Amino acid sequence: MTRQEHKIRDGNAVEVRGLVKHFGDTKAVDGVDLDVPEGTVLGVLGPNGAGKTTLVRCLSTLLVPDAGTAFVAGYDVVRQPRQLRRTIGLTGQYASVDEKLSGWENLYMIGRLLDLSRKEARSRADAMLERFSLTDAAKRAAATYSGGMRRRLDLAASMIGRPAVLYLDEPTTGLDPRTRNEVWDEVKRMVGEGSTVLLTTQYMEEAEQLAHDLTVIDRGKIIAEGRVNELKAKVGGRTLQIRPSDPGELNRMVGAIAQAGLDGVGGATADVEEGLVNVPIVSDEQLTAVIGLLGERNFAIAGIDTHLPSLDEVFLAITGQKTSTPEDSTNDKALEEVAA
């Protein structure tokens, strides 16, 4: 393959400067700058309609930007689209496999379109099915696959050509939590093998799981960027939720945590309705300290959980306002499902 030849400037596999894409009056992408260092994952976090998909479509040659420059693996998206297509893999929000073909036929076809010999395409299709745990379903039409299987086939299809840069456009939107974890595991593995990934997502939790750096966009503009941990600290880290076995102990538990004055642990509050004590924390050490304290004091605990800030909370913390597209109710529902 020619991948080794792709010189990457300044170690950046993706470099975007002032990218603009308007549809009529809608400024879908409105002056975006991005750097994705080679071998890292950049999470692009934003609500529906923030411009995430438009951005990915510009970077994968499906749309021509109105202004700005973008280089992927050293190739200009506008001037060198054909070379660029050799270096990228795209997994869209909607699984882009041919539903009428079997899983194997899908992968074999893509291998052939990527100029592999028949033999190579065959063995690569077999290997990818094996790797994505689809061997048993290899001969079935993709239309009969479950949502998670289809998404895995889609990932396999994107990986056939060993792309230097992989775009994952909301890879787990609409998936149930178990399937979502399967997809995350695959993405982590690919990153472990050195892929550079641009991931768009609506979920803070997904960004935290997969991304090194995070860019938050809204209405086509970047509103925050930095390391995932920095942004998390900015929005207040996590909430530790403790359920005492006896709901009558809620207040005593809150009092005990307040009294102990643990380093950096914010004020605990009692949620009487849910029977929960909420404790804001920013590190694993604090979590351990709180649980240790409750153990020492012989509290009976029925359950503990940690809860990441939702996209809404992230936006609230960064911009002081709610996300801009609350009218999409299915989107809200999906968010709730993941938060649950």
Place this chain on the structure above:
Amino acid sequence: MSAATVTASPKNLPDEGRIGLRANLRHIGALVRRNAMQIKQDPESMFDALLMPIVFSLLFTYVFGGAVSGGDRSQYVNYFIPGMMAMGGLNIAMSVGTGVNDDFRKGVMDRFRTMPIARSSVLIAKLIVETGRMLVSTLILLIMGFIMGFELKTGPAELAFAVVLALAFGSSLTWIFMLLGLSLKTPQAVQGIGFLVIMPLQFGSSIFAPTATMPDWLQSFTDYNPLSQLADAARSLTSGQGPVAHPVTVALVWAVAITAITAPLAVRKFRTKT
């Protein structure tokens, strides 16, 4: 600013990504295989190609045939079967339009368009498979025809030429419908517009009945209708009667002209569709 970025780009050879002829043929081959496998997985999609010639042959020969030809049904078979050869491509071409439209509603076209292949190859592969379907449909029509008493008064070479002519015209129609399929929003819209175009063209022609009894204003339409020319060409080629060169030339010119105009537009639309 843009000049600076261009010089900073380590690769600036626009031709490096060009797809060679052999690679192009290989891509088309892989995509033809895709379309053929789709038919294998979903054999019902062949029903229109298989059933239409059977149903139309029976319907027109036994229901209308006697009346149209003044009682001589066997003479009508000889008139109607070559006419049907002209029409077969029309219905299949329309189904291509809805198929292309449907493809785009799924993500698979995005995948193709982000791959290092010539973007025309997706459409050309479709065209090849659909022309194959037209050929199957035409062969079934001919078998039905021979069962019902169709007489070939020339030779197999003339018949083969008539088939090739019909396929050439049919494939040019396929480009029109691919363009429609790429331009309209839903498969239903493609079908709706398709019928609006198809109905007057196929019935306002010499396919089903001789034009002699039609009023003058209609005759001037039917005479320019390429389907009439194609039907007349197929008729002359199989019966050995009537002029051959004129209708063949007109049908070919139509086929070439339609392809020359709509094929580049369809490929362009495919490239820029958002």
